[in-house]
Amino acid sequence: xxxxxxxxxxxxxxxxxxxxxxxxxxxxxxxxxxxxxxxxxxxxxxxxxxxxxxxxxxxxxxxxxxxxxxxxxxxxxxxxxxxxxxxxxxxxxxxxxxxxxxxxxxxxxxxxxxxxxxxxxxxxxxxxxxxxxxxxxxxxxxxxxxxxxxxxxxxxxxxxxxxxxxxxxxxxxxxxxxxxxxxxxxxxxx
Numbered sequence: 001x002x003x004x005x006x007x008x009x010x011x012x013x014x015x016x017x018x019x020x021x022x023x024x025x026x027x028x029x030x031x032x033x034x035x036x037x038x039x040x041x042x043x044x045x046x047x048x049x050x051x052x053x054x055x056x057x058x059x060x061x062x063x064x065x066x067x068x069x070x071x072x073x074x075x076x077x078x079x080x081x082x083x084x085x086x087x088x089x090x091x092x093x094x095x096x097x098x099x100x101x102x103x104x105x106x107x108x109x110x111x112x113x114x115x116x117x118x119x120x121x122x123x124x125x126x127x128x129x130x131x132x133x134x135x136x137x138x139x140x141x142x143x144x145x146x147x148x149x150x151x152x153x154x155x156x157x158x159x160x161x162x163x164x165x166x167x168x169x170x171x172x173x174x175x176x177x178x179x180x181x182x183x184x185x186x187x188x189x190x
Contacts, residue, residue: 001021001024001030001031001033001034001035001036001054002034002035002036003017003020003021003035003036003037003038004017004035004036004037004038005017005020005037005038005039005040006037006038006039006040007038007039007040007041007042008040008042012040012042013040016038016040016139019139020036020038020139023135023138023139024036024135026135026138027131027132027134027135027138028131029128029131029132029135031054031055032053032054032055032056032124032128033051033052033053033054034052034053034054034055035050035051035052035054036049036050036051036052037049037050037179037180038050038139039176039179044164044166044172045141045143045144045164045165045166046162046163046164046168046172047140047141047144047162047163047164048160048161048162048163048172048175048176048179048180049136049139049140049160049161049163050150050158050159050160050161050179050180051132051136051158051159051160052152052156052157052158053128053157053158056124056125056128057124059120059121059122059123059124059125060080060120060121060122060123060124061117061118061119061120061121062084062087062088062116062117062118062119062121063117063118064077064121065077065080065084065121066084066104068113068117071105071106071107072099072103072104072105072106073103073104073106074102074103075101075102075103075104078101078102080121080122081101081102083121083122084104084121085098085104087119087121088104088106088116088119091116091119092106092108092112092116095107095108096108129159132159133159136161136163140161140163143165144163144164144165145163145165146163146164146165146166146167146168147161147162147163148161148162148163148168148173149161150162150173150176150177150180160176160180162176
């Protein structure tokens with residue numbers, strides 16, 4: 001994960017770089033983020049943070065977390081058990097029963113079992129935005145609660161937020177688009 005902070009003094013930029021690094025580690029996103037760009041203007045109390053998503057693990061499917069044993073599934077990754085059970089009960093109702101902590105018995109046709117194996121138990125992208133916003137809330141100063149999102153260009157994944165304690169002017173919106181377009185997304189100077 002590359003982090004670039006501009007706009008503040010040398011000490012402030014280094015501090016925000018460290019804070020970004022620590023926060024994104026704490027919310028479990030360091031390996032998912034390719035680049036973070038932050039611009040700080042303390043005089044006008046405007047902060048811009050742009051996060052470009054890198055790699056995100058593939059969705060976890062039923063066959064990734066279970067082994068089939070006849071008309072039963074043995075859960076091999078217990079951390080997914082609650083999501084797996086909720087998914088199967090929602091989809092198949094009473095035809096799926098939890099026999100023990102790690103054993104699920106099913107009464108399904110063979111073609112249903114084939115489809116069952118491909119069902120997505122957990123998609124890491126689902127909570128990625130929530131975790132990114134949580135991280136941004138932890139990084140930005142407490143008073144900067146007026147937010148304005150700037151969407152990424154087509155084909156790029158990530159988010160940019162302008163934050164201030166005052167209404168965000170059109171001038172700052174234009175400046176943010178220039179900053180993130182030239183530095184954050186291209187990786188220039190990071």
